[in-house]
Amino acid sequence: MSPSESESEHHEVDATPTDPRLTRLVAYLDGELPAEESELLEKELAAEPALRKAAESLDRTWQMLGALEEAAASGEFTRKTLASVRTVSTPDSAHSQPEQTRSPINSLLAATLLTLLWTAAGFAGSAAGLALAGNAPKVSPQDEQLLQNLDLLLDYQNMRQIPDAAFLKQLAQNDENRSDAQP
Amino acid sequence: MVSQSIRNQYIADPDVQLMLKVSEGDNAAFEDLVLRYQDRLVGFFFHIVHDRPASEDLAQEVFLRIFRSRERYEPTARFSTWLFRIAHNLASNHRRGNLKRREFSLASGSGSHEQLTADTSLAEKSALMPSRQLDSLEMREVVRSAIDELSDRQKTAVILHKFEEMSYEEIGEIMGLGTVAVKSLLSRARIHLKETLEKFA
16 A cells, blocks of 8 residues: 555544543453453443443444444345356456457358459469469369459459449549540 | 465465365355355445445455455465455545545536535434434434544444454454554544444433
């Protein structure tokens, strides 16, 4: 605990000096006074009505604390606590990131695209290798079509941003106009 | 690593035995500890924060902290001492947080003024007619008001001594104080309670 925290907890009541006899009396009532001191105090109590009255008042007001409302754990407390502890005992599940939601169509599309890309890349690599070796590759018409569309496949993510064919036509028209305007 | 003599000193505590089982992965032992201490912990916090849901949240946090530290557990004190030391620290943090919120709300001109006025008026009203027989609800409020006038440390010591029946030594271990300091703390608290409450006794 830092000194500032310690000071902040000292309220003015803490700092009030106390009568050492009352301090002893409280310790006696709490059963915290050593036997010899207790015997001595008991003699003083027997001889001094004012001290005896103070002891009775201290005891009575202490008993009044029994009037305070008490609380116990609710019926759900044990279950909730044990459930919260279970999340601690499985830290991987507690700290794992929630899976991003992805529609089944998008998942299928992404998987298909990935497969196509790997296939195309494989064929492209093989073709290049054979070409370098001086042998013309034997490519099926289906694979040939894939190779022809390789640029499109590799640029698939950007292509997805295009809303429709009309947009592409408009874009092409604009390009023509712009090139027309250039010197 | 804790020395064998310190370990031997507390190993007989049945709750320490349970906690050692928890540290070995026995979750049933942890459930036993929760069942043994949940009412005491909630009661302790309730005397401090006067709010049942907050008391349960704080008590749950104590159990969570205990569970989280199970693998590093070493019996260097009685289990109840360790548990209430955590509770005392949490209660102190909670009060500090509340104090900051109250300062902020007073600075911004809103918040707990009405509540403070209501509390004060009840105490004042009761003080004006001490000879009248108070009903149990009024008595409860008068006593609570008297307790709330104590410093945080005095209040904690009073609660641990009165409701947990702890010795000065154990209270000192929980609050990080020597026995003499606890004696002084409780003495001042009880004298203040006597002065405030004796007219209602």
